[in-house]
Amino acid sequence: MTDKKTVLIVDDDPDTVTYFSSLLEDNGYATVTAQNGADGIERVKQARPDLITLDVTMPETSGVRCYRDLRENDAWRTIPVIIITGVSGDFRTFISSRKHVPPPDGYLSKPVDAAELLELVRKLLPA
Amino acid sequence: MDLPYQQYFDAMPCYLTVQDRDFKVVTANRQFREAFGDYRGRYCYQVYKHRSEKCEVCPVEQTFRDGQVHSSEERVTCLDRTEVSVIVHTEAIRNEHGEITAVMEMSTNITDIKRLQHQLHDSQAHYRTLFEEVPCFISIQDRDLNIVDANRMHRETFGDFLGCKCYEIYKHRSEECFPCTVRETFEDHQVHIHEEVVTSHDGRPINVLVHTTPIVGASGAITQVMEMSADITAIRQLQTQLSSIGLLISSISHGIKGLLNGLNGGVYLVNKGLAAEDHTRVAKGWDIVQRNLARIRSMVLDILYYAKDREPDWTTLSAAAALCDVGEQMQEKGREQGVDVTIEADPQAGAFEGDEKAIRALLVNLAENSLDACRLDKKKPLHRVTLRAAGDGTHVRFDVEDNGIGMDRETREKAFSLFFSSKGSEGTGLGLFIANKIAAAHGGTIQIVSALDEGTRFTVVIPRVKTNVRHTPLAPEPTRDQPHD
Numbered sequence: 133m134t135d136k137k138t139v140l141i142v143d144d145d146p147d148t149v150t151y152f153s154s155l156l157e158d159n160g161y162a163t164v165t166a167q168n169g170a171d172g173i174e175r176v177k178q179a180r181p182d183l184i185t186l187d188v189t190m191p192e193t194s195g196v197r198c199y200r201d202l203r204e205n206d207a208w209r210t211i212p213v214i215i216i217t218g219v220s221g222d223f224r225t226f227i228s229s230r231k232h233v234p235p236p237d238g239y240l241s242k243p244v245d246a247a248e249l250l251e252l253v254r255k256l257l258p259a
Numbered sequence: 260m261d262l263p264y265q266q267y268f269d270a271m272p273c274y275l276t277v278q279d280r281d282f283k284v285v286t287a288n289r290q291f292r293e294a295f296g297d298y299r300g301r302y303c304y305q306v307y308k309h310r311s312e313k314c315e316v317c318p319v320e321q322t323f324r325d326g327q328v329h330s331s332e333e334r335v336t337c338l339d340r341t342e343v344s345v346i347v348h349t350e351a352i353r354n355e356h357g358e359i360t361a362v363m364e365m366s367t368n369i370t371d372i373k374r375l376q377h378q379l380h381d382s383q384a385h386y387r388t389l390f391e392e393v394p395c396f397i398s399i400q401d402r403d404l405n406i407v408d409a410n411r412m413h414r415e416t417f418g419d420f421l422g423c424k425c426y427e428i429y430k431h432r433s434e435e436c437f438p439c440t441v442r443e444t445f446e447d448h449q450v451h452i453h454e455e456v457v458t459s460h461d462g463r464p465i466n467v468l469v470h471t472t473p474i475v476g477a478s479g480a481i482t483q484v485m486e487m488s489a490d491i492t493a494i495r496q497l498q499t500q501l502s503s504i505g506l507l508i509s510s511i512s513h514g515i516k517g518l519l520n521g522l523n524g525g526v527y528l529v530n531k532g533l534a535a536e537d538h539t540r541v542a543k544g545w546d547i548v549q550r551n552l553a554r555i556r557s558m559v560l561d562i563l564y565y566a567k568d569r570e571p572d573w574t575t576l577s578a579a580a581a582l583c584d585v586g587e588q589m590q591e592k593g594r595e596q597g598v599d600v601t602i603e604a605d606p607q608a609g610a611f612e613g614d615e616k617a618i619r620a621l622l623v624n625l626a627e628n629s630l631d632a633c634r635l636d637k638k639k640p641l642h643r644v645t646l647r648a649a650g651d652g653t654h655v656r657f658d659v660e661d662n663g664i665g666m667d668r669e670t671r672e673k674a675f676s677l678f679f680s681s682k683g684s685e686g687t688g689l690g691l692f693i694a695n696k697i698a699a700a701h702g703g704t705i706q707i708v709s710a711l712d713e714g715t716r717f718t719v720v721i722p723r724v725k726t727n728v729r730h731t732p733l734a735p736e737p738t739r740d741q742p743h744d
Contacts, residue, residue, distance in 0.1 A: 145517050147547045151524020158531065218516030243519035246527055 136162040137257050140181035142172035142198065143216070144190040148242075152185060155246050156253065169198030176208055183257055185249075186236075188217040203233050212256040214238040214249075274345065274366040277352065278303050278319050285361060296338045303364070307335040319362045322349040326359055335366070344373040396467065396488040399474065400425050400441050407483065418460040425486065429457040431668045444471040444484045457488070458672045466495040514558060521551040571614035571700055573725055578611055578655040579604035582648035585622040589630065589644065598633045599643040600626075608650040612725040613701050621697040622646070624690040625659040625705075625717045632663025632715060654703075654720050662714040671707050694719075702726030 139161050141152045146167075153163040164181060166172035168190045175181070184202070188195035195215065202208045213236045238252045268275060268288050275288040276298070284298040284306060292298070295306045303319065304310040313320070318329035330348045337343060345366035352361040390397060391411045399408040404425050409417075417428045425441065426432045435442075440451035451471045456464050467488035476482040528544025531537070586602035593600035626646060633642035639662060647658040666674065675695040694717075698705045703721035 145521060147521030147524050147551060148517065150543070150547065151520065151527060154524070154528055154531070218512070218514070218520070242516040243523045246523070 136160060137182040138162045138164060138179065139253065139257075140164050140166065140172060140175050140184045142166045142169065142175075142184060142190070142195065143187040144168055145187070148187070152244075152249070155249065159250055161253070161257075169194055169201075172198050173201055176202070176211070180208070181211060183212045183214070183253060185214045185216050185240075188215060199236065200233060212237040214240060214252055214256070216240045216242060216244060216249075218242040271365075273368065274364075276303065276364045277361050278364060279361055280323055282313055282317070282319060294337045294343070295335075307333070307366075309336055318347055318349045319364055322351050322362045323359055326351045326353075332369075333366070342370075343368055344370045395490065396486075398425060398428075398486050399483050400486060401483055402445060404435065404439070404441060416459045416465070417457075429455075431458055431672065440469065440471045441484045441486060444473050445481055448473050448481060454491075455488070456673055458669075462672060464492075464673055464675075465490055466492045515555070518551045518555050518558070521547055521554075525549075525551060571617055571725075573612050574615055575610050576613050576615055576618060578608035578648040578650055578657070579606055581613075581615070581618050582608075582622065582646055582657060585619055585626060586646045588623070589626045589646065592627075592630060593644060596630060596634055597642070598630055599641070600630075601643060601645045603645060604648040605650070608648040608655055609723070611650075611655045611721055611723040613721060614697075617697045617700065618721075621694045621719065622657060622659070624694040625657075625719070628690055628694075629659050629661035629663060629715065629717075632661050632665070634663075636662075636664040636712075638712060650723070653724075654722055657719040657721075658716060659719075660714065660716040665711045665713045665715055666707070666709040667711045671709050674707060675705070 139152075139156050141149050141156075141163055142165075143149050143152070144167050149165045149167075153165060156163050164175050164179065166175045169186075172184070172186070176184070186195045186199060195217070199213060199215070202211065202213060215236045215238070217239075218241070237256055240249060240252065268286075271288055272290065273288075274291040274294065276291055277285045277287075279285055282303045284301060284303055287295075287298050298306050302313070304313050304317075308314065316331065318331050321327070321329045328348060328350055330346060333345050333347055335343050335345055346369055348365045348367075350363045350365070351359045352363055354360050393410065394412065396413040396416060397410040398406045398413050401407050405422055406425055406428060407421065409419075409421065420428050424435075426434065426436050426439075430436065440453050443449070443451050450473075451469075453469055455467050455469055457467055458464055468491050470487045472485045472487065473481045474483040474485055525544045525547030528547065529541050530544075532540030532542075532544055582604045583602055586600065586604070590600040590602070592598075626644060629644045633644060636642065643662055645658070645660045647656075647660070649656045649658075674691050695705050698719055698721065701721045702725070703719060706718045706720075707715065708718070709715035
């Protein structure tokens with residue numbers, strides 16, 4: 133059995149999912165993927181990931197809703213979440229303006245630079 | 260002839276005469292003498308009117324005949340030829356036997372009053388002309404919001420509906436608007452200014468800049484409010500044209516960022532694959548690169564199509580195939596949303612000339628609107644969207660029908676306006692605007708039949724053979740409207 137840390141990638145764009153999973157697996161992480169917020173929550177229930185990358189604009193349950201569900205659940209509250217979105221600037225304001233919901237652990241704006249994502253993941257998941 | 264109280268007779272501030280049965284002036288007061296000169300031996304009509312014969316209607320004659328007081332309005336001419344308007348009263352003078360021996364005629368100078376009357380009349384006519392001909396819509400509303408007066412442009416555009424409620428006429432609503440600036444003006448006596456989209460009697464949306472002004476009665480209280488609306492549709496269209504590029508770019512920037520992210524992923528896989536000589540990985544990465552390049556290309560073409568009046572890229576299309584192509588994509592989306600999407604393409608629908616990408620965009624926009632209408636409707640357990648294609652000798656017809664939330668009349672009439680969305684923050688107000696623009700560019704039309712809480716049917720009719728549409732107006736052309744309600 134491996135001690136690889138697991139990253140859950142939640143994004144409705146299959147190419148983004150392929151990109152992030154390849155990048156992270158190449159760098160020693162295990163990945164699981166989900167195409168929308170509801171699917172993402174299901175994955176978290178099945179196997180608690182060590183970190184989550186979360187898109188905001190998705191069909192079904194949006195990233196915003198998914199984020200709130202994660203933060204309102206005692207068991208999942210401490211999982212680091214990186215918000216990755218093409219919606220520039222707005223999300224940071226949105227999340228920060230909501231009381232009782234702590235800000236996410238990191239933000240990245242699409243298009244995502246590979247080195248930047250890796251650096252943030254490594255920072256949030258120290259070996 | 261001496262009269263009792265002669266000095267008072269003389270001092271009366273009017274023209275006073277006493278006349279005999281031949282209408283000879285027997286005596287006259289000072290004011291008369293000053294104005295008309297020596298009366299002695301002369302007849303009334305000679306002195307007053309410079310006539311040689313008596314007047315056709317003569318109040319003095321009438322009084323001689325019946326002994327009653329008579330009055331009339333006359334124009335008389337003074338010695339110096341100035342004309343004077345007078346009100347004439349006659350009174351019989353009787354002897355001790357009660358017989359009429361003379362008639363006293365009293366003429367009051369009303370020249371100044373007549374002049375003021377004329378001025379007032381001219382002024383009223385002048386202001387009425389201004390009210391009627393000013394190039395904006397003017398209506399006067401009472402406290403119950405009834406239109407009590409309206410100018411010509413208003414009547415011609417909204418119909419002659421005096422006595423009706425303003426919101427019925429302007430907006431085809433059954434309830435008062437909120438906020439209502441006419442009400443606000445009644446309450447605070449202030450001028451209010453706001454912008455609106457109203458609808459003409461033939462269903463044409465008009466952007467207006469509205470001023471509401473109090474009309475104050477003699478007591479100082481507001482009796483009515485005047486609503487003046489300038490038609491700024493042309494300005495808004497120009498603004499729309501100028502801002503549409505910026506708006507479109509911002510609305511799709513999210514998509515572009517996603518595509519660039521996909522490209523990054525593809526490039527990452529290609530680079531890693533090349534470094535490791537892993538051809539499977541290179542191929543996988545290259546697939547992603549190619550797919551995202553194609554999507555970016557398509558998106559850029561869409562932007563260009565929407566941002567300017569592009570001449571359609573004409574090809575011959577099968578109506579059934581065009582519908583099925585979109586329909587299958589919509590069935591996929593429908594499954595995700597729990598909406599049953601049915602395709603009913605008549606194989607005899609035949610071919611037509613059109614821009615393939617544009618027709619696809621048109622049908623996708625209508626179908627997505629229908630899916631949204633179903634998703635937003637919480638009142639029905641089952642939702643369906645039906646897509647149909649059919650045709651006759653000259654036109655092809657596409658129907659997109661849903662049993663979603665439906666539209667009220669106001670929503671229906673504004674549906675094709677740019678930036679108008681009934682979906683709150685979820686809508687961009689772009690989809691139906693673009694659909695209508697595409698239909699117009701093909702010489703076609705889109706009709707909406709809709710009823711609130713029941714559903715909506717869009718019917719697109721496009722000529723089989725391309726027509727020369729030189730100019731595609733940014734504002735929607737009026738579409739026929741057949742409300743259920």
